[in-house]
Amino acid sequence: MKRYIAEVFGTFWLVFGGCGSAVLAAAFPQVGIGLAGVSLAFGLTVLSMAYAIGHISGCHLNPAVSLGLWAGGRFPARELPGYILAQCLGALIAGGLLYLIASGSATFDPAAGFAANGYGSHSPGGYSLLAGFACETVMTAMFLLVILGSTDVRAPRGTAPVAIGLCLTLIHLVSIPVTNTSVNPARSLGTALFCGGWALEQLWLFWTAPLLGALLGAAMYKVIREK
Numbered sequence: 001m002k003r004y005i006a007e008v009f010g011t012f013w014l015v016f017g018g019c020g021s022a023v024l025a026a027a028f029p030q031v032g033i034g035l036a037g038v039s040l041a042f043g044l045t046v047l048s049m050a051y052a053i054g055h056i057s058g059c060h061l062n063p064a065v066s067l068g069l070w071a072g073g074r075f076p077a078r079e080l081p082g083y084i085l086a087q088c089l090g091a092l093i094a095g096g097l098l099y100l101i102a103s104g105s106a107t108f109d110p111a112a113g114f115a116a117n118g119y120g121s122h123s124p125g126g127y128s129l130l131a132g133f134a135c136e137t138v139m140t141a142m143f144l145l146v147i148l149g150s151t152d153v154r155a156p157r158g159t160a161p162v163a164i165g166l167c168l169t170l171i172h173l174v175s176i177p178v179t180n181t182s183v184n185p186a187r188s189l190g191t192a193l194f195c196g197g198w199a200l201e202q203l204w205l206f207w208t209a210p211l212l213g214a215l216l217g218a219a220m221y222k223v224i225r226e227k
Contacts, residue, residue: 002056002057003056003057003058003079003083004057004082004083004085004086005086006053006056006057006059007053007057007060007061007083007086007087007090008086008087008089008090008093009049009053009090010049010052010053010057010059010060010061010090011061011062011086011087011088011089011090011091011094011186011187012090012091012093012094013045013048013049013090013094014042014045014046014049014061014062014090014091014094014184014187015090015091015094015095015098015186015187015190015191016094016097016098017041017042017044017045018038018041018042018045018187019094019095019098019114019115019187019190019191020041020094020098020101021033021037021038021041021042022038022041022115022180023098023102023114023115024098024101024102025037025038026038035172035173035176035177036173038172038176039169039170039172039173039176040169042168042169042172042181043165043166043167043168043169043172044165044169046059046061046161046164046165046168047161047162047164047165047166049061050160050161050164050165051161054160054161057083058075059161060083060087061087061090061184061186062087062183062184062185062186062187062210063083063084063087063088063184063185063186063207063210063211064140064143064144064183064184064185064210064211064213064214065143065144065147065184065214066079066080066083066084066087067080067211067214067215068140068144068147068148068214068215068217068218069144069147069148069218071214071215071218071219072144072148072218072221072222074148074151084186087186088185088186088189088190090186090190091186091187091189091190092189092190092193094190095189095190095191095193095194096194098114098191098194099114099194102114110194110195110196111195111196111197113180113195114191114194114195114199115180115191116180116188116191116192116195116199117179117180117181117182117188117191117192117199117202117203117205117206118132118179118180118198118199118202119131119132119133119179119202119205120202122198122199122202123177123178123179123180124176124177124178124179124180125177125178127177127178127179129205131178132178132179132205132209133205133208133209135175135178135179136175136179136182136183136205136206136209136210136213137209137210137212137213137216138213139171139174139175139181139183139213140183140209140210140211140212140213140214140216140217141213141214141216141217141220142167142171142217143164143167143168143171143183143213143217144213144214144216144217144218144220144221145217145220145221146163146164146167147160147164147167147217148217148218148221148225149221149225150163150164152225168183171183179206182206182209182210183210183213184210185206185207185210185211188203188206188207189203189207192206
């Protein structure tokens with residue numbers, strides 16, 4: 001139970017810190033942090049939580065990561081439902097708190113995006129469904145490759161959080177224009193529920209592609225790892 005609670009806290013921090021930077025600070029007049037700042041914020045949430053709860057729950061913070069770790073032989077199947085529920089709960093709590101804070105501004109309009117993920121007319125760069133699916137799948141696969149490699153018992157000790165955090169930063173730097181970057185079904189759920197409408201209609205992609213990508217990433221690592 002403590003591991004599940006740790007995943008709630010950790011996923012809350014990822015969604016609140018990462019999506020909060022996009023909703024509250026990305027385009028703030030004159031001092032907005034922009035795309036690079038939002039990308040760094042997501043990376044920092046994972047980096048900080050990896051040190052805070054990594055020794056408790058493994059700091060998955062992401063249903064796709066949990067699934068990929070299971071596929072890579074690092075995580076028991078019996079714990080998948082509990083982890084995924086905990087991650088979704090943490091994301092929804094973060095989305096609710098972010099909505100409460102953002103609605104304190106007279107200019108706030110959740111339908112305008114609320115850091116939700118989208119494709120087509122709801123992609124920041126107008127990218128198609130196929131482009132979004134491909135991007136989310138490949139980015140998640142590479143994310144799992146980095147996670148599995150950096151947490152291998154033969155990898156340098158204590159450096160995994162840095163590698164994983166920087167990898168997530170890089171993923172966002174590349175893919176925010178395409179889908180607003182998910183690679184995490186819980187993160188997508190946490191904002192889509194409060195954005196509503198189109199975000200909920202397109203949510204299926206941001207579950208399907210990351211989960212598929214996680215399985216691909218685990219398979220890729222199995223191909224290259226040494227016994």
